[in-house]
Amino acid sequence: MGHALIVEDDADAARMMAQLVAKEGFSAATAQSLREARRQMALQQPDVVLLDLRLPDGNGMALLDDTDLIGNSEVVFMTGHASLETSIQALRYGAADYLVKPVSARQLQSILSRVMKPSVLKDEVRLLHDDLQRSGRFGHLVGTSQPMAQIYEQIARVAGTSVSVFITGESGTGKELVARTVHDLSRRRARPFLAVNCGAISPNLIESEIFGHEKGSFTGAERQHQGFFERAHGGTLFLDEITEMPLELQVKLLRVLETGTFMRVGSTTLQETDVRVVAAANRDPAQAAAQGRFREDLLYRLNVFPLELPPLRERLEDLPLLVKHFLHEIGQREGVAKRATPEAMQRLATYRWPGNVRELRNVLQRAWVMSSGPEITDQWLPRDPSQVAGAAPVATAPAAAPAAGLAALPAAASGTVEVAIGTPLAAVERQVILATLAHYGHHKERTAAALGVSLKTLYNRLKEYGL
Template sequence: MGHALIVEDDADAARMMAQLVASEGFSAATAQSLGEARRQMALQQPDVVLLDLKLPDGNGMALLDETELIGNSEVVLMTGHASLETSIQALRFGAADYLIKPVSARQLQGILSRVMKPSVLLDEVRSLHEDLHRTGRFGHLVGTSAPMERVYEQIARVAGTSVTVFVTGESGTGKELVARSVHDLSRRRARPFLAVNCGAISPNLIESEIFGHEKGSFTGAERQHQGFFERAHGGTLFLDEITEMPLELQVKLLRVLETGTFMRVGSTTPLETDVRVIAASNRDPAQAVAQGKFREDLHYRLNVFPLDLPPLRDRLDDLPLLVRHFLAEMGRRENATKRATPAAMERLAQYRWPGNVRELRNVLQRAWVMSPDADITDQWLPRNPAQQVASLPASVRPPAAPARADGRIEVAVGTPLADVERQVILATLDHYAHHKERTAAALGVSLKTLYNRLKEYGL
């Protein structure tokens, strides 16, 4: 049976919380000041401290500075509202979570169900680092390069807290794997991890999918539907491509983050939710804010702990390890063994990888299928556009677009429109380091249209 210490200056509130704690199988002690809390902790080390911030003899945060007294206790802050400042304070001082006052039974049950001594989490992080040095893996992630070491350090630091995380990085860098690693190292690991791509759901359905709906709330709503916030209760909700969420829904998401409550579509009854949100975007969030596509207040609320993933071109030291990992994964699935030849590894190292690790996996899968024997050669591996153009006969090579230092191109009067289009596309592609998704977005065309044009140009 665990032991809880409730540090709360309101005697009635403390007594009520002690009863709730006892109903969850914990023994409970109460303290109405910092001094009394210190005495209680000296008498019996609690498993969890429910700590009010405003006490008669000082701020509850002062207790967190006394590491010898806190020892191996999990600390949960109690606050009147879930402000951004509270989240940052909880992270800075090492608090595991926070409760919004007045504390509800459901909130408290969720907290107590996740009580885990900090030393347990530290041991797990230590074990993951040992696995990293032995196998090159850290949870769901693969790589031992310096940029990835920094990512692992941040995951280990934030996983044991309850603060929101904002993962940024180019498409294909592994943002969902980061979110899963944070969840698996957190106190919420026994509860669901749900991932939703905000850009892949119809704007007409996304509110219903995230918050749920009542029967008859709109045409086709033949039954009550639980949204992601209900299904992920107690666990982690990963909101990928958050900058693609409609603005009117961003307002409702902000309210959930600040109050811990939401309403299904067609309902007027608020429901409580206990979910940790991890958001992600392959766009620059600040740029999305400037463009009016992402609410600034929501950005601040989600960006408590920013975590940026490096593109594959900035971590090429990990390429051999990733190739071995993916080929071993395919080998287990296909019950066969294949390896990349030195020439293949050289070709892979020269490629720019605009699609990052996801593209690498897809390239290796294709090469696996096309290679008739155990050796994967460079025959079926991609080349950079400049290398592809150089290999074409001079008669069919597309002309390079003349670009100035300021990124502009000059087009002579009377140039055929088709040639103008080609020069603009190639210059923009070169400007974005041959990242096709960014190029298409900058040009205002679909990715399919861009691919069709490049195919016409022999690229």
């Protein structure tokens, strides 16, 4: 049975919390001041300390300075409201989480269900570093380069806390793998990890998918539907391409992050949720905010701990490890092992990888299929040096270009698109997308990378065009 210390100057609130803690199988002690808390900790080392930040004899954080007393106890802040400042304080002082007062039974139950001694998390991080030295893997990630070593250090630092993480990086750099590694190293690992691509869901359905809906709330709602926030309760919700989320839904997301409550579509009943949000975008979120496509207050709320992933071209020393890893995966799946020749490795090393690690995986999959023997040569690997820069075809606008030419695709080798002055932007976008797709031989991942959009966004556009 675990032991909890409740440091709260309101005697009635402390007594109520002690009763809730007892229902979860913990013994409980209470203290109404820092002095009394220190005395209680000296008498019995608690497994978890529920610590009010405002106490009669000082700030509750002063207790964390007594490292000998805190020892191996997990600390949870209690605060009147969730804020960016509270998240930063929790991260800075190594607190496991924070509770918003008045504390609900469900909030407290969620916190106590994932109590884990800090030493356990440290041991697991140490094991991951040992595995990194042996195999070049850190959780779901592969690579030993300096840029990746910095990413691993940041993951190890933030995973055990409750703060929001915002992952940025080009398409294909592995943002979801980072989110999964953060989840697997967190106290929420026993609960669900759910990933949702905000750019891949229709704007008419995304609110229902995220928050759920009631039966009959709209045409086609034949039954009650639980959204991602309900299904991920107690775990981690990964919101990919979050800058593609409609602005009106961003307001509701901000409310969930601040209050821990939401309503299903068509309902007037508040639902509680305890979810850690990890967000991601392949575009600069600050730029999206400046352009009015992303709420600035939501950016501040999510961007407590920013994590920027390097593109593959900036960590090419990881290429041999990645190639070995992917070929091993393919070989296990297909039942036949193959290896890359030195010439193939040289060809891979000279390519700039606009689609990053995802493109490398797909290139190797195709080369594996096309190679008849046990070796993968450079025959089926990227060759065109013009693709090294990863740039999209350049659009020019000569005055004499006929508007009727919009329906025609340019030759893939030309690298240009002619557009008449005054052509609607939607038509220009369509022409550039289709021309780029033709330029890259209908390779969708490379097309998306060259255009600077997500693969899901490209698929959505092609669907709109009836392709």
